[in-house]
Amino acid sequence: MLSRAAVRALSGQSRLFSTTAARNTKVAVLGAGGGIGQPLSLLLKNDPLVTSLSLYDIRGAPGVAADVSHVDTASEVQGYAADKLDEALEGVEVVVIPAGVPRKVRLVVTNASIVRDLASAIGRVSPTAHILVISNPVNSTVPIVASTLAKAGVYNPARVFGVTTLDVVRAARFSAGITGVHPNDTPITVVGGHSGATIVPLLSQSTYGKAIKGETYEKLVYRIQFGGDEVVKAKDGAGSATLSMAYAGAKFTNSLLRGLNGEKGVVTPTFVESPLFKDQGIDFFSSSVELGPNGVETIHPIGPLSAEEEKLLAACLPELKKNIEKGKAFVESS
Numbered sequence: 001m002l003s004r005a006a007v008r009a010l011s012g013q014s015r016l017f018s019t020t021a022a023r024n025t026k027v028a029v030l031g032a033g034g035g036i037g038q039p040l041s042l043l044l045k046n047d048p049l050v051t052s053l054s055l056y057d058i059r060g061a062p063g064v065a066a067d068v069s070h071v072d073t074a075s076e077v078q079g080y081a082a083d084k085l086d087e088a089l090e091g092v093e094v095v096v097i098p099a100g101v102p103r104k105v106r107l108v109v110t111n112a113s114i115v116r117d118l119a120s121a122i123g124r125v126s127p128t129a130h131i132l133v134i135s136n137p138v139n140s141t142v143p144i145v146a147s148t149l150a151k152a153g154v155y156n157p158a159r160v161f162g163v164t165t166l167d168v169v170r171a172a173r174f175s176a177g178i179t180g181v182h183p184n185d186t187p188i189t190v191v192g193g194h195s196g197a198t199i200v201p202l203l204s205q206s207t208y209g210k211a212i213k214g215e216t217y218e219k220l221v222y223r224i225q226f227g228g229d230e231v232v233k234a235k236d237g238a239g240s241a242t243l244s245m246a247y248a249g250a251k252f253t254n255s256l257l258r259g260l261n262g263e264k265g266v267v268t269p270t271f272v273e274s275p276l277f278k279d280q281g282i283d284f285f286s287s288s289v290e291l292g293p294n295g296v297e298t299i300h301p302i303g304p305l306s307a308e309e310e311k312l313l314a315a316c317l318p319e320l321k322k323n324i325e326k327g328k329a330f331v332e333s334s
Contacts, residue, residue, distance in 0.1 A: 025257055026052040028092040028129075030118050031099025032079070033060030035242035036134060036249065040098055043250035045071045049257040056080045056088035057099070085118075089125040093260070096163075096253055097145075100135040102240040108137060112330045115141045119148040127154035130256060130295050131161065134249050138162040138194040139320055142271055142284055143327030151331065158295040161256070162271025164194045164286045165248035166241065170227045171201045171209075174220055179208040190224070190269050191287045191302050192316040193323060199225045200316050204306035217308065259291030266291045267300070274299050282321050 027044055031037040032055035044050050045068045053075050055065045065079025080088035089095070097118055100111035115135050122129055127149075135141050142162040149155035171188035179186060186208045192200040201224045203209035203217065212220055223230070231241040252268065259266040271286040276299065290298040305313065 024051045025049055025094065025260070026054060026092045027094045027096065027253065027257075028054040028056060028088055030056050030085075030088070030095060030097045031135070032064050033057035034098060034100075035102065035239060036098035036245050038064055039243055039246035040096065040134075040249050041065075041068050041077075042071070043246060044096075044253060045069075045075055045077060046073055047075075047250065047254055047257070048073070049254060049261065050075045053077045054080065054088045054092055056085055058082040085121050086125050089122060089129070092126050092129050094130045094132065094253065094256065095122055095126070096132045096134065096249060098134040098245070098249065102136070102242075108140060108326065111135050111137070111141060112144055112327070113334075115144050116148050116331060116334060119145040120152065123149045123152035123154045127152070128156070128159070130159045130260070132163050132249070132253060132256065133161065134163045134245065136195070137323060138164065138271055139198060139284075139323035140327035140330070143324050144331055146273060146284075147328050147331035156295075157273035158297075160272065161252070161295075162194060162284070162286065163249050163252045164190065164199075164269055164271050165252040166227075166245050167194060167199050167201070167224060168269055169244065169248050169251070171203075171224050174223055174227075175203070175206065175209050175212065178212055178216060178220060181208055189288055189302075191285070192313070193286060193320045194271055195323070196225055196319075197312075198316045198320045198323065200309060200312045201225075202302070202305065202309055204309060205303055210306075221308075221312065256291050256295070259297070260293055260295070262293055264292075272296055272299065276301065277317060280317060280321070282317060282324065284324050285320070 027050045029041050032041045055061045062079035065077045069077040100114050133142050146160050167190040172183040172186050175186040176183040188206050189202045192198045228241050255266050255268050267288050267290045269286050270289050274285040276285050287302050288300040
């Protein structure tokens with residue numbers, strides 16, 4: 001028999017997702033059999049804004065779909081084997097891509113090829129879909145998706161997103177641990193990119209975050225930037241941040257679906273084609289973006305920065321530029 005506390009915990013799971021007026025929305029997960037893909041698929045099955053879930057991978061997706069389909073929510077689930085990619089993409093409005101390998105020596109080359117081929121299929125089968133890229137390195141894979149779609153003549157910059165939400169989630173959680181308040185009360189805007197020094201948390205713009213100073217501030221920034229290393233170490237090198245990444249991916253997907261449904265004021269950081277630093281040759285940048293029926297509706301400026309954040313941004317930009325150029329060069333040479 002469940003205790004009252006357990007019942008409250010179960011009913012509270014739905015709070016991960018905000019809801020608006022429902023409409024039919026088919027979401028595909030490409031890489032559904034992996035360490036991120038499986039929990040992500042489960043979380044999306046629990047999202048009331050998802051009416052149909054299409055799960056694809058080179059192995060295991062039909063099994064994941066069969067398992068997830070037993071969850072007692074209204075959405076329908078279908079799994080697709082390796083040779084059924086086009087079928088998996090038919091009629092989808094949102095495609096989430098966690099496919100690839102985590103933290104391997106040839107991460108860039110391996111994931112670049114995977115993401116390029118998936119983007120090519122999306123451009124061929126569902127050219128108007130909104131594409132959410134989780135596969136690392138996001139600073140390079142998002143430009144790969146954009147360049148691949150551009151080659152096919154179907155690129156719409158308002159519909160391609162790099163999911164940087166894990167940086168935002170970490171910033172809120174870690175800041176809350178220091179300040180002693182609930183993470184909901186410590187939202188932190190994180191700008192730049194999605195790896196190491198390209199991650200720039202804007203603590204000075206947070207009511208509680210701006211009070212964090214000195215060595216505590218420096219350690220917090222480092223932990224936000226390199227939180228993935230913390231998880232890899234804790235897993236003895238046998239895994240990376242899969243569960244928290246799945247949570248972050250589901251959270252961003254829900255934000256996008258709310259925007260597509262017409263909800264106003266849905267604003268969250270995401271890595272998109274951006275005008276903010278194009279004059280410095282940086283075509284993609286993560287900042288607060290308002291999401292709406294067209295995908296990207298408004299890209300907000302990063303706002304005032306502290307002296308420490310100015311230094312972080314100065315370190316971010318050249319590294320981010322190299323990452324973006326690497327992604328573009330991969331598509332040009334392939």
